[in-house]
Structure formats: structure tokens, C-alpha cells
Amino acid sequence: GENVEQHPSTLSVQEGDSAVIKCTYSDSASNYFPWYKQELGKRPQLIIDIRSNVGEKKDQRIAVTLNKTAKHFSLHITETQPEDSAVYFCAATSVSGNQFYFGTGTSLTVIP
Amino acid sequence: DTEVTQTPKHLVMGMTNKKSLKCEQHMGHRAMYWYKQKAKKPPELMFVYSYEKLSINESVPSRFSPECPNSSLLNLHLHALQPEDSALYLCASSQTIRDPPTPLHFGNGTRLTVT
Numbered sequence: 042g043e044n045v046e047q048h049p050s051t052l053s054v055q056e057g058d059s060a061v062i063k064c065t066y067s068d069s070a071s072n073y074f075p076w077y078k079q080e081l082g083k084r085p086q087l088i089i090d091i092r093s094n095v096g097e098k099k100d101q102r103i104a105v106t107l108n109k110t111a112k113h114f115s116l117h118i119t120e121t122q123p124e125d126s127a128v129y130f131c132a133a134t135s136v137s138g139n140q141f142y143f144g145t146g147t148s149l150t151v152i153p
Numbered sequence: 154d155t156e157v158t159q160t161p162k163h164l165v166m167g168m169t170n171k172k173s174l175k176c177e178q179h180m181g182h183r184a185m186y187w188y189k190q191k192a193k194k195p196p197e198l199m200f201v202y203s204y205e206k207l208s209i210n211e212s213v214p215s216r217f218s219p220e221c222p223n224s225s226l227l228n229l230h231l232h233a234l235q236p237e238d239s240a241l242y243l244c245a246s247s248q249t250i251r252d253p254p255t256p257l258h259f260g261n262g263t264r265l266t267v268t
Contacts, residue, residue, distance in 0.1 A: 072252075072253070072254065073253065073254035075256050075257075077259075083261065084243065084259040084260060084261045084262055085196065085243070085257075085259050086259070087256045087257070087258070090256055092253065128193075130195050130196075134254040139184060139201075139247055139249070139250035139251070139254050139255065140198065140201070140209065140250075141198070141257060143195035143196055144195065145194070145195060146193070146194070146195055148193075
């Protein structure tokens with residue numbers, strides 16, 4: 042099955058700085074890569090996603106890049122704010138059954 | 154407001170109890186999922202239902218029994234649980250399980266404590 046690795050496990054940045062979280066996957070057949078944000082005690086929420094036919098996608102302060110050859114994708118958050126503090130999970134899906142394989146999570150702290 | 158509703162929010166049960174978790178969505182999604190999440194860990198897939206039929210069972214112990222009465226409802230029946238089953242149980246839905254993949258929409262979860 043698919044194996045998704047995520048780094049770093051914890052990340053602290055000053056407010057206004059950028060944050061980058063990286064994930065690698067093993068199954069070249071995976072074709073959809075969502076990112077979820079989970080605040081303490083709350084549900085995971087989709088913040089951005091990218092499909093394998095696209096190299097980069099942006100939504101305001103958030104962007105995701107995908108390198109299919111190297112099998113890695115990254116989340117970029119610019120101008121970080123305290124409300125960006127949360128755990129972020131990357132995921133990759135197999136074409137079979139919409140089965141999501143999650144990374145181990147990154148705990149992001151934005152220091153005011 | 155979440156579009157996937159889970160009840161109850163919190164549940165405490167003894168090892169001999171029988172209880173059920175409930176999940177409801179009205180987005181017209183035809184795939185529904187149960188995930189288990191331990192603190193500081195990613196969600197772990199338990200079951201997937203597609204068009205009300207069980208599609209995936211990730212080798213979950215039989216003390217967890219899923220049920221999908223219709224396309225909007227998903228239940229998880231619990232019996233003879235162990236303390237290590239204490240976790241956040243998340244329900245999710247997606248449009249289908251067919252290609253191309255579609256995102257998961259999670260409910261707020263049920264925080265289960267087994268005593």
C-alpha cells in the first residue's frame with residue numbers, strides 16, 4: 042500500500058514568517074493530494090488540495106506544490122498568523138476506493 | 154457549521170456496555186467512512202461504505218460493527234470495548250469512491266472513553 046512520510050513533526054515560526062511542510066509518497070499511482078488542518082479538539086478540515094496533473098496551486102496565503110517525479114509535495118503558508126497554529130496532515134489517495142493515506146502530522150505553532 | 158453531524162459528542166462506557174455512534178450527512182455523498190484518531194496521531198481508516206455497501210474493512214476487531222441504513226446515515230455499534238479503544242471517532246463522507254478521488258468531509262467526532 043501507499044506510505045506517506047511528513048516532515049517536520051513540529052514547527053515553530055514567528056508571526057509573519059513563512060512555514061513549509063513536506064510530504065513524500067511511495068505509490069506512483071496516487072493522483073490526489075489533500076492537506077487537512079486540525080485545530081485542537083476539532084475535526085480535520087480540508088484547506089487545499091492538488092491533483093497529479095497540476096504542479097502548483099495557490100489559495101491566498103496557502104500554496105501546494107507537487108513534484109511527481111520525486112514523489113513529494115509541500116504545503117507553503119506565507120505571512121503566518123496565530124490562527125494558523127494547528128496540526129497539519131498531508132494525504133495521498135490511491136485510485137482504488139478513495140482510500141486516503143495520511144502523513145504523521147506537523148504541529149505548527151505561530152508565535153505572536 | 155459542519156455538514157457531517159456526529160452524535161454523541163462525548164461518550165463514556167464500561168467494557169460490558171453496548172453503545173452506538175451515529176453520523177449523518179445531507180450533501181448527497183455516496184461514500185461514508187469511519188476513522189479512529191488517537192491523540193497527536195493521524196486518522197486511521199476503519200471502514201468505508203459505498204452506496205450503502207461495505208467496501209473496505211481495515212481488519213477492525215468485531216467489537217466494532219458498522220451499519221449504513223441509508224445513504225445519509227452511518228452507525229458504529231460498540232460492544233465489549235477495551236480501554237485502548239478510547240479515542241476520537243471521526244465520521245467522514247465523500248462524493249464517491251470512484252476515480253477521480255474526491256475530498257473527505259469530516260464530522261466533529263465522538264470522543265469515546267472506555268473505563
